[in-house]
Amino acid sequence: MKDRSKHIEILNLSKSFENSGSELKVLKNISLDVSSGEFIAICGRSGVGKSTLIRMIAGLVKPSSGTVAIDGDLVVNPPNSMGFVTQDYSRSLLPWFSVEKNVALPFKAKNFSKLEKKRKVEEVLEAVGLADFAKFYPWQLSGGMQQRVAIARSLVLDPKLLLLDEPFASVDAQIRLELEDLIANIVLQKKITTIIVTHDIDEAIYLADRVILISDSPASVSKIIQVKLARPRSQTETRSDPKFVKMRTQLYASLRGK
Amino acid sequence: MKLLPVQRKFVNIGQNYALTFGITAALWECAALTVNSRSFPHLNSVLLDLLNLIKNIDFWKSLIVTFNLTIIGFVIGALFAFALGLATALNKRLNLLLSSSINFLRSIPSVVFLPLLVASIGASARTAIILTALVVSLKLVIFVSRGVLETEMEHIEFAKIYHLSTFSKICNIYIPSLFSVVSTGFRLSASRAFGTVIASGIIIGTPGLGRDLLFAESNAEYERVFSYVIILGIVGTLIYATFNVIERQFIHWRVNI
Amino acid sequence: MKKKVNSIFWTLLLPSFILIFWEIVSGFKPNPFFPPPSRIAGAIQEVISIEWILSSVKPSFIVLFVGYFVGAILGLVIGSLLGEFVKMRIVFLPICNFIRSIPSVAKVPLILSIMGLGLSTRISTVVIAVLFPVLMSTVRAIAATRNELLDLNRTLKFGRIRGLVSIRVPAAIGEILTGLHASVQVAVLAMIVSEMLGSGVGIGAFIIQSQSTFRIANMWVGVFIVGLIGLALNYLFMKIERKVAPWYFKSKGLIA
Known part of the structure; x- marks a missing residue:
């Protein structure tokens, strides 16, 4: 029921x-x-x-x-x-990955074609206003931008929650x-x-x-x-x-x- | 003529090094004059001898042998360190089981094993490798286990949220996080590996620069002793610097935080 | 309580297993270089006597402690000065770094050839082995004093030396202690090597002599005693660190 x-x-x-x-x-x-x-x-x-x-x-x-x-x-x-965003962006992003790889992290457990992944990552980065920063590393970004990356990552799988x-x-x-x-x-x-x-x-x-x-x-x-x-x-x-x-x-x- | 800031920087660095060298040379000469014996030669004779040494093909062969022993010992030791470090970090029982023995071995300076090794297997290259591997694994194991334990809780949580497989957790989270701690361990234990190969050469006569140094000392070739020590300092500095550069390249996030 | 018993059990399991295994294997297949632990235990009784302690252990301890203290104090003082005075640091640090990069064992033949055999040579070996690592870690720690603390120093009008002693060194104490701790190992190493290479006195020499006269069980006794000294010093240092700078060593969660 x-x-x-x-x-x-x-x-x-x-x-x-x-x-x-x-x-x-x-x-x-x-x-x-x-x-x-x-x-x-x-x-x-x-x-x-x-x-x-x-x-x-x-x-x-x-x-x-x-x-x-x-x-x-x-x-x-x-x-x-489900997407999840925490307070401390310095700890929730993986410092060894670039912005796009961080955002693509949730795909690791899913079967998507490479093209689809790329398109999706671009789309969410666009949505949070970071389209030009895909190749940057978290430590090169300001706190607010890092939190945008975290938000993008939480949205990349089109969560319902x-x-x-x-x-x-x-x-x-x-x-x-x-x-x-x-x-x-x-x-x-x-x-x-x-x-x-x-x-x-x-x-x-x-x-x-x-x-x-x-x-x-x-x-x-x-x-x-x-x-x-x-x-x-x-x-x-x-x-x-x-x-x-x-x-x-x-x-x-x-x-x-x- | 006006200098660009970059040029000025280089000139400054050059000046500083010249000053360092000058002061060192002056101190050396003072010491040589005070000691005033054949065993403390003057700087110019040592530098001349150093030139002769690096023209000698046998020296380069020895250097290569030393490098080979260092690298082989380092690699074997590192493999052991990773196995032991992962085991102790991931399993509490194994940690309790192994830590007392590891700590006991760590507090024994490795050179005391040399008499035992030379008596049981002789003073061959293998002896130096075994000792070096032992030293490296005991030094590195602490870094490996710390690196695993220091993995950020939030990263592990995110792996859980996005249902990453164990394999992808290891590749994407544990290993990179581990390497940012272990790279320091690599740098320190590479220096140690080199030191151990030299020590085993000096104490029991395994092949390489250490043995050459010991020969020079027992033949009372005092300039040669100094030359070798200077060479060892240069090699030691280079090993340290190389690992530093690698660290800065690969572990960029650690350096830049 | 039960937890503690449990952890002691697991801690002692491997060492006792190794000892038993060793004893059994050497019973079946005797190896001259690995005498059974029972023989080594017998050798302990045989070796350890007042005369032996006076002739072998005491000189080693003198070399180790005098050398370590002189080296550590020199390292701290010079290191603090180089940390405070930037001009001096620029000139002297490269050479200190260079000397530190020479493997400490390689410095022994050099010191031997200049100073000859004797107590002062062995002490100098330890002094030099300890001096440079302590110096380098002190310089690094002092140079990294946070700006707020430097401002504090300026507002308090302490001046350079007093600021160094009462603000910069205490602020860096954790890192300095780590350097001091790490060089204990180097000190023991330098002591053993200087004794092995020719002096004929001390535990290092005892180990070499036992080996060359084929008293292998005695050699093992020497190895274990060196291990115990290292372990005891390590433990002592851990206690000091936790006592002096608990904030620094607690937060790092090192497994000892």
Whole structure:
């Protein structure tokens, strides 16, 4: 019995870590449904367990209890057709490969013709605005450009699901806005289901259809806000929209109230 | 005449080296005058002898023998080091099993095995190779196992996300990451390999420049001793520099971070 | 507790297996150069005596420790100065690098021919073997002082020498210790070689003499004792490193 509208189904997810005998509960009873093509932002203070949550969805961390299902299939290992971008581009890109080889990495486990691979790599590099930098090495690029490479790599297999773990936390403010728009446009165009983890409330509202606030220790879902702002959004207009400002105030209040 | 910045740089470097050489020569002469014995010859006589030495075909043969022994010993040692290093890094049990013996062998200066080797298999080229391989593998094994263990967690995670096969994980992630650590080990153990071939020549008379040096010393050819030592310094520097260049070419990301 | 017992078991497994295997094989097929461990153990009793320690071990220790300390201190002082004074560094570093590149064993015949046989020769051998690696690693470490620390030095108005002693050397202590540690091995090597080549005194000479008079079990005793000295010094250094610069050695996770 597969419910197609529910792309991702998270049920009573909990995680605790064992630390020299004592048990540290990080996440408690998180339940969440994400429908196909939806953009979800998971928001919370640093250290609250957001990264652990997204890693469990990605199949990289095993939950202590509860389940994650994608298209009705239980996630045990990283699912097919998923892209993943992490915060630290200096560690997620392979320094010994050029930009194009880094982007082509996901093809290593797939059977594609050489031509098809080449075309696809060119296409995603074009999409992130790095068409001229295919032959460069990561260390020759700025931080923002390296993160674009990481984004290109996550898109090269045309994923149905994109997971972003604080993807813009290591780049400076100006670049950050550019990358936000880049992601928003690509995801909108390709109708990719996206989950982003961020500690930045503004970023969460700006990008997402739904903002999930998690807080407390162990953390659970403390607030959900539907973001009904028109797309495509714009950094200047959307952010000064009264609705935007109101949601922001609400979220700040509940973040501080706890 | 005005100089271009590049030219100026070369002139500067030239000046510095000239100064280095001048000061070294002055210090040498002072030392030779203070010691004032035949065993500490003056610089000019050593340089003359050095010229004679490099005109001698036997010297070049010896040099080639030394190189051959160094390379063979290095390659065999490196193979052992990789096998042991991978085994200890990937398996905790094997690590516990082997590390105590490896550490014990590492703390013995290799030359103490020379009397044993010469007594049991003689002072042939093979002896030098065995010792060199031993020294190289004990030096390099630490780098190999560290290189494997230091592989970035995120890289391994990405391999998992994109379902890379074990083979492609090894080729695309483990080996390049390993080589960025091991290249330092290569450089250090190549120098060690050369040193060991020389040591075995000096102590038990295996073929090569080490033995020639020992002969010169026992024949009281003092200029020759100095000439050989200078040659050994040059070769040592060249080995080090070569590996440095290779490292910069192949491990470009490590150098440039 | 159980974990510890387990790890001790695995650690001792291979050495004891080798010893037993060696004992059995040499029982079946005696090889004069690999006497059974039981014979070597017997030789330990035979060899080790007060006189032997005074005549062989003590001179080796004097050479090793005096040579190492003199070499290390010279290396540290000269290295720090070359690290601080760039002009001096440009002139003297190439020659130091060159001398360092000469295999340390090859320096022994040279020193022998200049200084003759004797205690001072052996000590000088160790001094020179230790001096240059320590010097080079110190120069590299000092020269790599971070700019913020140099600025700190400038704002504190410490001046060159005081800044060197109280900021640049402490900042570089981890790397300097690594250099000091690495040259312990070189020091033991230089000591053994200088004793082997002609002095007739010390453990190195004992090993050579045992071999040439065909007392192979005694030679093995000498080899093991050198190994134990190396192991003990290595362990000592590891402790010092972890004590003096825990931040540096903890973060690198070296397997010892």
